Amino acid sequence: MIDLVNEIKKVNHSQEKRNNFTSLLVEHPDLLPELISICAQVDKEISCRASWGLEFLCRHDIKTILPHLDAIIAILPVVYQHPAVRPMAKICEYLIFSYYKTRSSTTRKQLHQIHREKITEACFDWLISDQKVATKAYAMTSLYQLGTEFTWIHPELKIILEKDYPKNSAAYKARARMILKKLAH
Template structure:
């Protein structure tokens, strides 16, 4: 355990400046990636959601940095309860699914689909549901059963959802029904 890095994560905040500073630090000092993944997947660590903020930023352009930690991350995703952790992981899941830099195995894809379906039909907030829809839309291009399932879930209670949900849902429905 590196006290310096744990303190860096603990003292961070949700500001873009703070999160980007740590992201750039980890990119330049890749030996800290293991520690970052350990913090992010340790649900007993009160700062795990802050580590997820950094992973969420890393996955967009440096997806390959997560490869050694994917199994641990995949196992932990359904266990998150902190809203900020769920939101960050929903974005992470999306970028993992559409990445051209890495290839997920079939088990990992199934795990992502399952967690996205859970977020979509569960009590997740709008942002995780929107990212879940976009992730499932990506996989629905190759899985016909998923296209039908996604269509049913979105249309089930579309009228009762927020404007943000509806906007994402319309875009996804347009893509899967094209």
């Protein structure tokens, strides 16, 4: 029996630890519901490490989380600790890229419209709230792609980026410029 909590506590940003945790999840996909449940414990510090682990898995193979989309997407509006929000935003970006850019047939079958709408809501919330730059950058990128389907998103995204541009960091401005340039075409 694998003690998932103990394994999560070992996770950090070193390549070795990320690879070890990802390998564990690939070998034991039955651990995913428990991992997602720990991610959902948003008031506990371990949820942050669990979210990192879920992000690492998604980077390796996004398809592994597709059967669990309802549970993952339910976490998005309640996650609030910065170290957990960033990986959740990155997971959304992975899903959106898989759906819109690589057009994965598996993702396109399982990432339903209601999921995409909830990701849209979360991304707008992250973009307009007090979040770190990485979270906002992932949200911008996801919203740009979502706006290729939902036409109301691009005008709203443009308004927010233009309004917030002057008061943000160089990293924010760099991503915002890239997105605004795409929106101009």
